[in-house]
Every structure is written in structure tokens, then in C-alpha cells.
Amino acid sequence: MSAPAVPELERLSVFIGRWLTEGETVAEAGAPAASIVASDVYQWAPGGRFVMHPAYGRIGSTGVGGLEVIGYDPSTQQFQTYFFDSQGNIEREMLSCRDGVWTWQGSRARCRGVFSDDNRTLTAHHERSDDGEQWQPSMTVRLRKID
Numbered sequence: 001m002s003a004p005a006v007p008e009l010e011r012l013s014v015f016i017g018r019w020l021t022e023g024e025t026v027a028e029a030g031a032p033a034a035s036i037v038a039s040d041v042y043q044w045a046p047g048g049r050f051v052m053h054p055a056y057g058r059i060g061s062t063g064v065g066g067l068e069v070i071g072y073d074p075s076t077q078q079f080q081t082y083f084f085d086s087q088g089n090i091e092r093e094m095l096s097c098r099d100g101v102w103t104w105q106g107s108r109a110r111c112r113g114v115f116s117d118d119n120r121t122l123t124a125h126h127e128r129s130d131d132g133e134q135w136q137p138s139m140t141v142r143l144r145k146i147d
Helices: 007-015
Strands: 017-025 035-044 050-059 062-073 078-085 090-098 101-105 109-116 121-128 136-145
Touching: 007 050, 007 062, 017 050, 035 136, 090 109
Parallel strands: none
Antiparallel strands: 017 035, 017 136, 035 050, 050 062, 062 078, 078 090, 090 101, 101 109, 109 121, 121 136
């Protein structure tokens, strides 16, 4: 698909493509760090008003995956994401970009990602919170664009 139907969505074009994701979780008391290997695809949904992002992979020996849908809300002038994971959870987050840093902000999870290598690498630092106030690192991944 060419240009998105909503001009503000053009900023999301940097994500479009196939990505190989590698990284690891942060070790916690009683749980060592686990390796992460995944495949992520970002593509325009029919009509060009949303980006679909299916992801499949493993964290340690556990299979994980899900579908993220990203759109633009003209009433708030912000991007919103919905993530449906393989365990049946649904997470809604606000997505923004400021000074080259993309930030996903949810009630119990957040992520800061920065593109490098001519937009062919995205390094993402994830954090989680049990109470929505105190945050701790949960994982770091690097997505490398493969097509």
C-alpha cells in the first residue's frame, strides 16, 4: 500500500516492514534473564487508516505472540494502540514521538524506542509497573528490518 489515508499516519511509515527481534528480559529475584527471539511485521491495514502489527516469538522457552493495531485519534490528536496477546489480554496504550523517541504508555507497561542505522534498527526499552506509579525495567529488544 502507498500513502496512508490520514496524513498524520505518515509518521508511522518508519515502522512498515518485516523485522527480526532479539533481546532479553531483565533478571529478577528468582527469575534469571530470558532470551527473546521474535518476528514482527508492520503493515498498513486495508484503507490505510491503521497499522497492523502481528508478532510471534519466544521468551525463553515460552511461545508468545499477539496483534497490535495502531491508529490516530483526531479528537485527541494522538496515536493509540491496542495489543491483543496470545494469553487473551488486551492492552491499550498511547503512542507518541518526541525528539526521535517513540513512547508507548499504558497503565502498567511502557516502552521507549529509538530508530538508528538509517531507520533499519529499532532499540526498545520496556518497563512494567504493578501499581502504575513505580516502574522497573522488564526487557530490552532490538528490531532489525529484514525487508
